Amino acid sequence: DEITIMRDGTWVATEKADDLEMDDIIRLMVGRELTNQFPPKTNKPGDVALEVEHLSGMYSILNDVSFKARKGEILGIAGLDGSGRTETLETIFGIATRKSGTIKLDGKQVSNKNAQDSIKNGFALLTEERRATGIFGILNIRENTVISSLKRHKKGFYLSEKSMKEYSNTELQEKLGSRKYARIFLILAFAIPFVWLCVLRPLIMDGGETDSDAYYHMKMAELGPSVFCAKKFPWLTMSIWNDRFADKELLFHGALWVVHGVQKLLHLPTGAPFNIPSLLLIAAALLAFIFAMRRMGVSPPLIMTFAILMPLISANFMFRLIMMRPHVLSIAFLLVTCALLSKGTLRFRMIAAGVISFIYAWTYSNPQFIVIPAFVFALAYCKRDSAKVFWIPAAAFGGVMLGLLIHPQFPNSFIIWKVQSFDALFGPIFADNLQKVSSEMLPMEMLAPKFRWHKAMLPFYIFAYLTLLCFCRLAVMKGWSAIAPHIKATGFLAVLFTGGMFVALRTVEYAVPFTVLFGALVFNEALKENVLVPLRAKPLKMYLVYTVLAILLGVFSSSLNLALTPAMVHPALGIGKWIQQNIPPETAVVNLNWGDFPTIFYANDRNYYLWGMDPVFSFALDGRHAKKVEKLLLNLERVRGSAKLLGRLTNAKYAVLLARRENFVNLLKRNDWKTVYETEEGTVFLLE
Numbered sequence: 001d002e003i004t005i006m007r008d009g010t011w012v013a014t015e016k017a018d019d020l021e022m023d024d025i026i027r028l029m030v031g032r033e034l035t036n037q038f039p040p041k042t043n044k045p046g047d048v049a050l051e052v053e054h055l056s057g058m059y060s061i062l063n064d065v066s067f068k069a070r071k072g073e074i075l076g077i078a079g080l081d082g083s084g085r086t087e088t089l090e091t092i093f094g095i096a097t098r099k100s101g102t103i104k105l106d107g108k109q110v111s112n113k114n115a116q117d118s119i120k121n122g123f124a125l126l127t128e129e130r131r132a133t134g135i136f137g138i139l140n141i142r143e144n145t146v147i148s149s150l151k152r153h154k155k156g157f158y159l160s161e162k163s164m165k166e167y168s169n170t171e172l173q174e175k176l177g178s179r180k181y182a183r184i185f186l187i188l189a190f191a192i193p194f195v196w197l198c199v200l201r202p203l204i205m206d207g208g209e210t211d212s213d214a215y216y217h218m219k220m221a222e223l224g225p226s227v228f229c230a231k232k233f234p235w236l237t238m239s240i241w242n243d244r245f246a247d248k249e250l251l252f253h254g255a256l257w258v259v260h261g262v263q264k265l266l267h268l269p270t271g272a273p274f275n276i277p278s279l280l281l282i283a284a285a286l287l288a289f290i291f292a293m294r295r296m297g298v299s300p301p302l303i304m305t306f307a308i309l310m311p312l313i314s315a316n317f318m319f320r321l322i323m324m325r326p327h328v329l330s331i332a333f334l335l336v337t338c339a340l341l342s343k344g345t346l347r348f349r350m351i352a353a354g355v356i357s358f359i360y361a362w363t364y365s366n367p368q369f370i371v372i373p374a375f376v377f378a379l380a381y382c383k384r385d386s387a388k389v390f391w392i393p394a395a396a397f398g399g400v401m402l403g404l405l406i407h408p409q410f411p412n413s414f415i416i417w418k419v420q421s422f423d424a425l426f427g428p429i430f431a432d433n434l435q436k437v438s439s440e441m442l443p444m445e446m447l448a449p450k451f452r453w454h455k456a457m458l459p460f461y462i463f464a465y466l467t468l469l470c471f472c473r474l475a476v477m478k479g480w481s482a483i484a485p486h487i488k489a490t491g492f493l494a495v496l497f498t499g500g501m502f503v504a505l506r507t508v509e510y511a512v513p514f515t516v517l518f519g520a521l522v523f524n525e526a527l528k529e530n531v532l533v534p535l536r537a538k539p540l541k542m543y544l545v546y547t548v549l550a551i552l553l554g555v556f557s558s559s560l561n562l563a564l565t566p567a568m569v570h571p572a573l574g575i576g577k578w579i580q581q582n583i584p585p586e587t588a589v590v591n592l593n594w595g596d597f598p599t600i601f602y603a604n605d606r607n608y609y610l611w612g613m614d615p616v617f618s619f620a621l622d623g624r625h626a627k628k629v630e631k632l633l634l635n636l637e638r639v640r641g642s643a644k645l646l647g648r649l650t651n652a653k654y655a656v657l658l659a660r661r662e663n664f665v666n667l668l669k670r671n672d673w674k675t676v677y678e679t680e681e682g683t684v685f686l687l688e
Contacts, residue, residue, distance in 0.1 A: 001018070002014055002016055002017060003016075003017050003020055003025065005028045005029055007028070007029060007030075007031060012029075013028050043072045043073065043345075044072065044345065045070035045071065045072045045073040046070055046072050047106075048070050048104075048107070049070060049071045049105070050069040050103075050104070050105055051068045051069075051103075051104040051107075052066055052068075052092065052104075053101060053102045053104075054066055054100060055091060055092070055098065055100070055101030055102075055103070056100045056101055057091050057098065058098065058099040059096070060084065061087065062087045062091055064101075065084070077089070086128050092118075092123070093118045093123055094112040094114045094115055094117055094118045095114070098112075105121060119148055181300065185303060186290065186300055186303060186304070188304050189300075189304040189307035189308070190283075190286055192308050193286055193307060193311045194282065196311075196554060196558075197282050197321070197322060198279055200558050201273070201275055201322045202273065202275055203562060204561050204562055204564065204568070205275070205565075206565045206568055207272060207273060207568075208272060208273060208569050208571070209273055209274065209323075209324060209568060209570075210319060210322060210324075210568065210569070211323060211325075211569055212569045212596065212597075212598040212599045213325055213598050213613075214272075214278075214324040214325060214569075215569075215598040215599045215602035215603075216597070216602065217249070217326070218256065218272075218274055218602065219598075219601055220253045220257075221253055221256035221257045222260060222270075224257055225254070225257065228257075229247070229408055230245060230409075231245055231246070231409050231412055232245050233245035234608060235605065236597070236608070236611055236613075236617070237609070237610055237650070238611045238618045238622075238625070238629065239611055240415070240416070240419060240621040241416075241617055244412045244416070245409065246407065246409035246410075246412035246413040246417075247409065248364070248365035248416055248417070248420055249326045249363060250362045250363070250407070250409075251362045252329060252363050252364070256277055259276065259277045259280065260277075271571070272570070277324055278322060281324065281329055282311075284328070284329060285311075285328050285329075285331045285332045285513075286307065286310075286311065288332035288333075288335040288336050288339075289335055290307050291335070292338055292339040293306065293307070293520050293521075295339040295342060296486055296490075296517075297521075297524065298521060303520070304543070305543060305546045305547050306517075306519065306520040306523075306550075308550040308551065308554070309463075309516055309519075309550040310512065310517075311554075312550060312551070312553050312557055313463060313553050313554075314456070314457055314508070314512055315557040315558075315561050316456050316457055317511075318557050319564070320506070320509050321509075326363065326364055327364075329363060329364070330363070330364045330509070331510065333359075333360050333363070333364070333370065334370065334514075335517070336356065337353065337356050337370060337396075338377065338486075338489070338490065338493070338514075338517075340352040340356070341353065341373065341374065341377040341486075342377070346388060346391070346392075349392050350391050350392055350395040353374045353392050353395045353396040354396065354399040354402075355399065356370065356396075357370045357371070357374075357396040357398075357403065358399040358400070358403040360400070360403070361400045361401075361404055362403055365420050365421075366420065366421050367400045367404070370396055370399075370400065371393055371396045373489075373493060374392050374395075374396035374397075375393040376492050376493055377392065377486070377489045378392045379489070379492075380485040381485045419617060420614070423619070423620060447504065448502060448504065449501065449502075453505065456560060457508075459553050460512060460515070463519060464515050464519075467515065467518060467519040467522050470522050470523065470526050471522045474522065474526060477529055478529065483525075484521075484525075486521070487521045487522065490514060490521055491518045491522075493510075493514045493518075494514045494517070494518040497515070498511040498515055571599060571603055572602075572603045572658055572659075572682055573681075575600070575603065575656065575682045576600060576603020576604035577603070578677050578684065579600075579604050579656070580604045580607070586606070586608060587607055587608065587652075587653075587654075588607070588608045588609065588651065589609055589652060589654045589656055589684075590609070590610045590647075590650050590654065590656070590687065591610055591612065591655075591657075592633060592655050592656070592664070593657065593658075594615050595612075596612075596657065596658045596682075597611065598613070600656060600658070610650055611626075629649055632646055632649065633646075636668065642671060642673075643655075643668075643671075643673050643674070643685065643686070644687065644688060646687055647687030653686065653687055654676070654685065654686060654687060655685040655687055656682060656683070656684050657682055657685070658681065658682035659679075659680055659681050665682075665683050668683075674686040674688065
């Protein structure tokens with residue numbers, strides 16, 4: 001009663017049977033410990049994919065075989081030699097004659113009279129003896145690769161050598177996507193665009209920032225949790241924030257506070273331009289984009305190409321990406337959300353949507369945006385996963401509501417969310433119907449862009465058009481139902497956000513990454529399906545050319561942004577210091593333009609100001625009073641004694657206007673406004 005074990009033709013061990021456990025025998029057989037032999041099953045089989053009923057063979061022992069194979073499961077047929085397992089598969093595939101029985105694929109009966117018929121119906125067979133029956137030994141690799149799809153390569157009465165060569169090059173593409181090369185491509189996918197923007201951003205900023213909001217965010221980080229976790233914000237006297245404050249970007253400011261602390265600890269510069277926190281945001285967006293492509297099945301070489309393309313394809317998007325603002329983090333959140341919703345069990349996707357939405361509610365001013373991709377992905381997957389999939393957007397909305405409910409600044413969190421997300425977006429539309437007043441001084445980024453802006457978007461529009469053409473070709477070849485749901489969902493989001501750019505400029509923040517992601521998914525499928533893609537026959541050359549084109553677009557976009565350097569917003573430290581030295585602390589100073597608040601607040605936080613961040617918050621406090629102030633500011637040249645009148649309306653003695661409003665400053669001087677301090681940074685007026 002002994003057991004002798006041999007491996008690779010050599011003796012390994014001879015032991016008494018009583019002394020060996022099953023794990024010992026397995027270890028000796030395979031040469032290593034074999035753990036997790038029977039891992040837990042996590043998949044949930046779906047509908048019946050293949051159904052065989054009463055199958056019998058004409059010239060074999062096969063008799064009355066019936067079984068069902070469901071989507072999401074692997075069905076194994078086991079048995080000794082001669083038991084009929086091989087005959088079962090050969091009869092289903094049509095290379096053994098069937099006597100009786102039916103075969104159904106997705107509920108539809110198929111004939112499978114022969115191998116050609118079976119291939120046409122979507123079946124494939126890996127034979128038991130691959131050397132004997134699985135290849136044509138006298139043919140080369142290319143001919144064996146295309147043997148099951150000869151019609152695709154016919155050209156008249158002959159086979160097209162060029163077509164077969166292109167098709168067989170898929171093998172090289174798969175090699176390029178192997179693990180050995182994947183890491184290199186993924187590292188380059190992040191390193192090239194990130195290093196590019198690391199070099200470019202300081203050159204563009206020239207000591208300033210792309211817009212004034214960056215100064216508000218950095219000031220909140222400097223002041224710390226005692227301010228961004230408070231329920232009052234006294235620095236704005238004509239704003240609902242004054243006594244009902246909730247930081248709509250709480251976690252964003254918390255993260256900046258940590259980064260600012262580390263910078264101080266390491267003695268790194270913390271003033272403008274804020275390159276370090278901004279580049280960390282850019283890194284988050286790039287990593288999220290790469291993660292989304294990787295999880296959705298894009299090959300590593302294409303990931304590299306499209307990761308370079310995404311931040312560089314458009315000067316307008318690049319300008320928004322290098323801003324030190326929370327929308328960059330929002331881009332990362334939405335991309336990660338789509339990546340997680342692209343596959344996994346329903347339970348996993350629900351939990352992912354709920355958790356991300358909860359965090360997002362503490363991070364971004366419009367947290368309801370996270371529900372959009374959740375709903376679109378649910379719509380794309382509903383046919384496959386049934387109506388239960390709509391629990392995913394429900395979980396996303398629930399996560400947002402829960403985030404606002406257990407927010408440290410509740411109930412102000414709901415009040416500010418309502419003002420930011422409803423009043424700011426729909427207030428101007430419904431103002432007359434609701435007999436309310438709304439601001440006429442809307443943020444430029446919320447308005448429709450002008451033709452000149454669209455001209456700079458031309459490379460992006462060409463790319464979007466080519467992607468759409470390729471997608472249509474794919475849909476025609478494969479059929480709409482064969483297109484993967486995550487590709488449909490990403491495409492819908494790309495179209496939605498790209499269309500939104502014609503309504504509001506800042507929608508470009510989402511239009512570009514989602515359209516480029518859609519392009520990556522479409523081109524990845526096109527290469528698999530032999531759809532006409534330039535240079536497909538030479539993969540190495542193709543990836544190289546596409547990458548070079550992406551870099552050339554980056555040069556073009558960068559040059560456009562470098563031309564904007566003189567327009568950067570510089571910190572008004574000098575004028576802030578003068579106000580601090582000459583006007584008592586906590587005294588209100590009227591910032592004549594609400595857009596000046598972030599810059600002047602960063603320069604001097606000892607005094608209070610009138611309004612800022614968005615006029616909608618002033619109208620939420622007292623719409624009629626805010627309308628009076630705004631109307632006066634818009635008609636200063638028509639109102640005699642406008643300085644005194646503004647002083648009475650705001651209970652303030654001083655007003656400030658920064659230098660980039662030079663025309664406005666000259667207008668005020670012509671209307672006898674008294675200046676008490678004037679510098680290149682701006683002007684301080686006396687409201688008397």
